[in-house]
Amino acid sequence: xxxxxxxxxxxxxxxxxxxxxxxxxxxxxxxxxxxxxxxxxxxxxxxxxxxxxxxxxxxxxxxxxxxxxxxxxxxxxxxxxxxxxxxxxxxxxxxxxxxxxxxxxxxxxxxxxxxxxxxxxxxxxxxxxxxxxxxxxxxxxxxxxxxxxxxxxxxx
Amino acid sequence: xxxxxxxxxxxxxxxxxxxxxxxxxxxxxxxxxxxxxxxxxxxxxxxxxxxxxxxxxxxxxxxxxxxxxxxxxxxxxxxxxxxxxxxxxxxxxxxxxxxxxxxxxxxxxxxxxxxxxxxxxxxxxxxxxxxxxxxxxxxxxxxxxxxxxxxxxxxxxxxxxxxxxxxxxxxxxxxxxxxxxxxxxxxxxxxxxxxxxxxxxxxxxxxxxxxxxxxxxxxxxxxxxxxxxxxxxxxxxxxxxxx
Numbered sequence: 449x450x451x452x453x454x455x456x457x458x459x460x461x462x463x464x465x466x467x468x469x470x471x472x473x474x475x476x477x478x479x480x481x482x483x484x485x486x487x488x489x490x491x492x493x494x495x496x497x498x499x500x501x502x503x504x505x506x507x508x509x510x511x512x513x514x515x516x517x518x519x520x521x522x523x524x525x526x527x528x529x530x531x532x533x534x535x536x537x538x539x540x541x542x543x544x545x546x547x548x549x550x551x552x553x554x555x556x557x558x559x560x561x562x563x564x565x566x567x568x569x570x571x572x573x574x575x576x577x578x579x580x581x582x583x584x585x586x587x588x589x590x591x592x593x594x595x596x597x598x599x600x601x602x603x604x
Numbered sequence: 605x606x607x608x609x610x611x612x613x614x615x616x617x618x619x620x621x622x623x624x625x626x627x628x629x630x631x632x633x634x635x636x637x638x639x640x641x642x643x644x645x646x647x648x649x650x651x652x653x654x655x656x657x658x659x660x661x662x663x664x665x666x667x668x669x670x671x672x673x674x675x676x677x678x679x680x681x682x683x684x685x686x687x688x689x690x691x692x693x694x695x696x697x698x699x700x701x702x703x704x705x706x707x708x709x710x711x712x713x714x715x716x717x718x719x720x721x722x723x724x725x726x727x728x729x730x731x732x733x734x735x736x737x738x739x740x741x742x743x744x745x746x747x748x749x750x751x752x753x754x755x756x757x758x759x760x761x762x763x764x765x766x767x768x769x770x771x772x773x774x775x776x777x778x779x780x781x782x783x784x785x786x787x788x789x790x791x792x793x794x795x796x797x798x799x800x801x802x803x804x805x806x807x808x809x810x811x812x813x814x815x816x817x818x819x820x821x822x823x824x825x826x827x828x829x830x831x832x833x834x835x836x837x838x839x840x841x842x843x844x845x846x847x
Contacts, residue, residue, distance in 0.1 A: 484735070487738075487740070487741055488738055488739075489735040489738070490735040490736070490737075490738035490748060490751070491735070491748050491750075491751055494738075494746065494748035494750070494751070495639075495740055495746065495783075497748075497750075498746055498780060498783050498784060499637075499783055499784050499787040499788075500784065501783075501784035502784070503666070503784060503785055503788070503790065504665055504666045504793070505662065505665075505666055505785075505790075505793045505796045505797070507785075507790045507791070507796060508796070527799075529799075529800075529801050530799045531796050531797065531799075533662075533796055533797060534658055534662075534796070534797045534798065534799045535799075537665070538662070538665045538666060538793070562656050562657070562658070562702055563654055563656045563799055565702075565705060566705065567655075567703065567705040567706050568705070568706040568707060568708045568709070568713060569655065569680055569682075569703065569705075569706035569713035569714075569715070570654050570655065570713075571651055571652070571653075571654065574654055574800075
């Protein structure tokens with residue numbers, strides 16, 4: 449004991465250090481989320497939370513399960529690769545509840561020109577329509593949007 | 605209870621397996637989705653883009669992006685003999701309502717849709733002081749908005765300008781590559797709405813994904829390759845003047 453006679457204050461200090469460490473670990477265990485570090489230096493549960501956000505676009509597979517006639521009309525035409533919601537807008541709510549959520553039919557006057565208005569900036573091979581093309585007649589009078597070739601898909 | 609040495613030797617590995625699964629935590633929100641089996645990227649086919657702005661509108665509708673901020677946007681380049689070094693670039697309201705018609709004159713025009721490049725070695729995640737932004741095991745750069753302080757270091761660090769501070773939430777916000785959709789087997793909102801197929805979601809870990817054939821047979825670039833960010837948004841036929 450005589451060798452440690454003057455070292456007593458060091459033991460007291462070491463005890464204090466151990467207590468401080470325990471308090472630190474306790475607070476850390478309480479504050480750091482459980483999933484932190486699960487995959488890396490971040491909260492692993494955040495991935496699941498982001499994945500659980502609601503969708504707004506149903507996806508064309510969902511549309512085609514009911515609207516088989518429109519899918520069929522589209523399949524053979526120039527718009528075969530244009531997905532339903534590219535024109536009709538986000539309709540996941542309609543897909544979830546087709547009866548009470550009724551989509552609004554989009555106006556072809558706005559819709560067609562968004563893509564087909566003539567511009568020198570567009571790729572040369574893309575079909576482009578000058579403003580005076582129809583002379584004021586609505587697009588769908590001649591071109592049925594699901595299959596735009598004249599005479600196809602039920603248009604006159 | 606009297607356990608023999610034989611029983612303990614059998615039980616020990618079982619206990620280890622149970623403990624390991626306990627540590628792994630709660631399973632994913634999407635039941636049939638395994639993160640380690642995917643490595644997401646996007647392919648952008650510049651010659652197909654017509655600048656209609658469908659992707660920008662779709663992104664805003666799907667992700668409630670505030671007006672004036674963009675998770676994806678479209679730029680129109682006009683390169684002439686005179687301005688090769690600094691071409692004219694316009695993006696009115698991110699291209700959301702399309703572009704003004706261009707007059708027929710010298711030079712070439714093309715559209716460049718932009719979004720988060722979901723870099724494998726992303727500068728933005730490296731600077732986050734609190735671990736609020738990260739690359740997921742399936743290669744998507746996300747923001748944990750409950751953890752973000754809104755310090756905007758990541759906004760400054762992104763060399764592509766893909767991040768912004770959400771004006772209401774006051775935290776960093778960015779493209780999630782529609783993580784809530786791709787984990788359910790859907791494509792992103794921008795790809796769903798693109799009428800020409802200029803944008804395509806691709807899974808580099810899926811051997812039957814058409815991207816592998818495309819990368820082999822086309823002249824494909826990423827943006828700012830000199831920064832070695834490991835960008836995963838691949839541009840087909842990208843002009844050298846694009847910055």
